[in-house]
Amino acid sequence: MRVVVPFAAEQPKTRLADVFTPAERRELARVMLDDVLRALREAGHTPEVLTTATIDVNVPTIVDDRPLNAAVNAVLADGSPVAVVMADLPLATPDAFARLFASDADVVLAPGRGGGTNAFVTRHSSFRVDYHGASYRDHRERAREVGASVATIDSHRLATDVDESTDLVEVLLHGTGETRRWLEERGVRLDTSGDGRVGIRRDDTTAV
Numbered sequence: 001m002r003v004v005v006p007f008a009a010e011q012p013k014t015r016l017a018d019v020f021t022p023a024e025r026r027e028l029a030r031v032m033l034d035d036v037l038r039a040l041r042e043a044g045h046t047p048e049v050l051t052t053a054t055i056d057v058n059v060p061t062i063v064d065d066r067p068l069n070a071a072v073n074a075v076l077a078d079g080s081p082v083a084v085v086m087a088d089l090p091l092a093t094p095d096a097f098a099r100l101f102a103s104d105a106d107v108v109l110a111p112g113r114g115g116g117t118n119a120f121v122t123r124h125s126s127f128r129v130d131y132h133g134a135s136y137r138d139h140r141e142r143a144r145e146v147g148a149s150v151a152t153i154d155s156h157r158l159a160t161d162v163d164e165s166t167d168l169v170e171v172l173l174h175g176t177g178e179t180r181r182w183l184e185e186r187g188v189r190l191d192t193s194g195d196g197r198v199g200i201r202r203d204d205t206t207a208v
């Protein structure tokens with residue numbers, strides 16, 4: 001099955017502007033992409049990157065500068081089974097991906113924290129994406145509308161996409177790949193000083 005990884009190459013991770021400079025956000029996006037590609041390869045897949053601009057990466061790329069939905073739906077228009085896996089899932093492991101691919105439902109969804117769709121498999125030629133907002137809920141409805149059977153994968157590792165600074169807590173606690181190392185090298189640390197949830201701070205800046 002084709003496995004396609006959408007990647008915003010140019011101004012990624014804008015919701016992390018309170019923690020990282022634009023250059024750091026590009027680096028972070030790339031190191032997360034590399035972690036995802038490594039886990040997919042170790043799970044036995046041959047991923048392709050669907051990127052908004054040319055990047056130097058040792059897997060096949062499709063360059064498409066249209067918005068996310070248009071670019072992914074152009075891939076789905078082929079009608080063949082395909083998996084779409086977001087590039088910002090640094091906790092993803094081969095075992096977590098194996099669960100995604102093990103289900104034989106027509107549409108298999110891995111929801112993200114906060115309502116998104118972090119990965120899916122479709123074996124139904126009419127299924128199309130409608131990302132943003134509560135896209136997990138929207139994708140379930142879309143799948144049902146086209147008569148597809150639907151399964152949901154309950155996985156902390158696949159549900160953890162890195163959008164906001166609080167998501168970095170999960171990477172520092174549970175990461176096993178390069179993204180955790182990259183964060184630690186840049187002085188990103190757990191902040192356990194508060195009474196409530198653990199946060200993050202940077203050694204070289206004020207707490208965030």
Ligand SMILES: Nc1nc2c(ncn2[C@@H]2O[C@H](COP(=O)(O)OP(=O)(O)OP(=O)(O)O)[C@@H](O)[C@H]2O)c(=O)[nH]1
Binds near residue numbers: 009013050071087163
């Ligand atoms: N090909 C493609 N991929 C995209 C596009 N927008 C986002 N992505 C990818 O889709 C996944 C989820 O996107 P977001 O969480 O919105 O990531 P982002 O756009 O880098 O972050 P924000 O600027 O904070 O929204 C990530 O793998 C992105 O790299 C796009 O327009 N085209």
Ligand SMILES: C[C@H](OP(=O)(O)O)C(=O)O
Binds near residue numbers: 131
């Ligand atoms: C693309 C979007 O990602 P999020 O903004 O939820 O990370 C979604 O999954 O619908």
